[in-house]
Amino acid sequence: MPTITRHRPFPMEAVPAWDGAADVIIVGFGAAGACAAIGAAETGADVLLLERNAGSGGASGLSGGEIYVGGGSDAQRAAGFDDDIGEFEKYLLAAGGPCADADKCHAYAAGALSHYQWLKDIGVPYRGNYLPGKHIEPVDDSTLIWSGSEAAAPFCDIAKPAPRGHVIQHMGWGGGRPLVDILEQRVRDLGVRIACNVRVAALIADGEKIAGVVARIDNRDHFLRAHKGVVLATGGFAFNDAMRAQYCPQSLSLSDPIGDKDDGLGIELGMGAGGRAIHMDQFFTTCPWTMPESQAYGVFVNVAGQRFINEDCYHGRVTRTAIDQPGGRVYLLLDHAHFSQPLDLARMDIAATGADWREVESELEMVAGTLSATMDFYNHHAREGRDPLFDKRIPILTPLDKGPFVALELNFARSYCSFFTLGGLHTSDMGEVLDGDAMPISGLFAAGRCTSGLPAWGHGYSSGLSLADCTFFGRRAGHAAAAT
């Protein structure tokens, strides 16, 4: 019998006997897999959903349950934000940076409002209100927050700003779990067969068409036939150290992967079937440095005492840019008015204090005239309401000139920096896995973080982009697989 490996499809002619079959087999029961199952089942297909763990969730279940939606939602309009689809699409493209998939940005910009309505139709509750300020996730059950860099340079000059993070009504952090619960209910209502504690070991190929999977169930290989297609929805590779070393070594300094042991299985299965994995060096990271909220008003400097970003952009963009700085650490500078004890979670320590910035500089063992000159320059212009270096804007732009002062250290070897990977299979905007000629691999589909999708670029990530991508393109992948 041929080897059963994730790196090469198992030839169908070698299948000893089928242990089961479905029209569409979905691998992974996070938001992407759930939506793929729904998308397939809604067309009437017989769907089998396989999950490695004991139940649904994946990385989505551990998330904030926030979905990036623009173009003029009820919550946006109620709060007086005049968003439109064109500006929304421009932002999606800018957030994807050099890795943006224009087809997916266009498809999602055009479809996001009806997708949001669909989420509501299947029972996802939204309170509908707007919560101003700088938040990672709402601490109450509010809906609409600024969840990216929309109002910050250069994005605010590329696309008219609007808040677009739409959070499920759920008190406090962690709305991902109730979101997945609702998706799961819909999956069950549609009669999808769910099998948990099932580890997919290989795809099965009938010539050039993917025709099933080999799944390990109760310590035995099961050969499961997919008459129409297989949808991979297994997440990224944040927990696969070998893949991180090969594809995304810059992330190796970070020790707080988010996800449900995401091991890159779907990416490897897809590559083994001839799919292409793209933008594999890209990753999201963030440290919750904007909490308490007053600390969002701080200034970051690198070890040379230089600023490096407009700190009013998305916290993840700041953190991602911080990792590019030399020296493995940066400092968050705060004055008396804006300092509070940082979250324990952040593991950001006080590295220096001082009555003036010169004292802070000296305590950090920086050369005289580095940090202090940076802050003199910053404060001088902040008092005029300008940041000529990085275009940080009011109200986050504010002088930090009333001591005592403090420098918090964000040290990538010690501080908390959550991260997950963004690179993955190259897919069409219908969820087809594409080969080197950008042609679909027959019978193979994928969605979520085992693909490169809307959240393609670490420096442009905005909260809610990944769940938007998982749910929207998950549904489409399920539809497409069932329509094969």
Add this chain to the structure above:
Amino acid sequence: MPTITRHRPFPMEAVPAWDGAADVIIVGFGAAGACAAIGAAETGADVLLLERNAGSGGASGLSGGEIYVGGGSDAQRAAGFDDDIGEFEKYLLAAGGPCADADKCHAYAAGALSHYQWLKDIGVPYRGNYLPGKHIEPVDDSTLIWSGSEAAAPFCDIAKPAPRGHVIQHMGWGGGRPLVDILEQRVRDLGVRIACNVRVAALIADGEKIAGVVARIDNRDHFLRAHKGVVLATGGFAFNDAMRAQYCPQSLSLSDPIGDKDDGLGIELGMGAGGRAIHMDQFFTTCPWTMPESQAYGVFVNVAGQRFINEDCYHGRVTRTAIDQPGGRVYLLLDHAHFSQPLDLARMDIAATGADWREVESELEMVAGTLSATMDFYNHHAREGRDPLFDKRIPILTPLDKGPFVALELNFARSYCSFFTLGGLHTSDMGEVLDGDAMPISGLFAAGRCTSGLPAWGHGYSSGLSLADCTFFGRRAGHAAAAT
């Protein structure tokens, strides 16, 4: 008949008839392919070398013919440099940064001196002398130059510095062509069969073993059997815009790829056969900003007027770091003593001049107190022989305080930035192409820039690393293929 595609091996059972055969088939006749052919033929194997163009060369033929060799060569010893293998290996690891392949660094550190002797034995001439100073390639026929960041921070603190660029004796730039000519002569002397104007279209697989290639010759597909193995040596993907967009989009701003239309064929063939392509986001780039040599004494600032690197490190490391800066351009600042007209090739224009740095700053439309403060700070410490920000060292560290002053613009949309890609197939230190489990794919080998090798990291590239990798690991790949 199954499709003939680079993305999937052609099944041997579908081969209508063999049009030819060899023990080992080499694809590509640059330095890596030539050395693979030599390595295979020296073991007595019957070798067929296929080249897409009319003759040998590839990117190697367009290079400077410089090979990175350390550990105490005759030229190093004659010039009084006490290099040793351990320090050499440390440098190789540092130059590979987070992408370093420790096995390859170790193998090359241990084998470089005998490899250098082998090059001399087959007729590569070396004058044997040392040329001090800062050079991209020698303008005369000298041998030994500083060709990396050995003497610059942080490398000089990681490994004891020594010059290690060994250049073929050849008057002026362009030693790559005569180097390849000598390799070609050796290839011919060993009786290797050479076929030019042959485009390989697919690999052929006998089950899980690579057993040949499909080659397009005179407009007809030829099925060529490789009894022992196939060695891919087709270079990187600097000329394949679709691959650049998918794997290395940061390079898209650069418009001067180096190479011989390197289109990534070998990488795609290898991936199609189950090989892994790694570190695909990495690329080398440089602008010849250190010529005339006096300009090597300049200081770079970004559009915020900040320095960002110790400018005494390798010109390519400076250029690569410059691309990471915001704004798409940086400025090279020079004083009267160090300015000369830059090379036309560089396409670096004078962006501003001034009697003092404040005037330059103003002419660049930078805010008062940015560039001028940077240069005041720099000059203050340079006069003391220190660079507390980036640890640039004497003699390149020198005050720039005697006007008039000039700012040259290095603009990535306009200036000359040569580049080539560094990512490629994951191979063992014997040249075996490795799959997702890091296991060799039977019958498939690769060398040179279609692999990720010694020059793995754009920020650590040093001149001569790529040819060292091509020639050393090319030979090993040929040996290994013939020994299959």
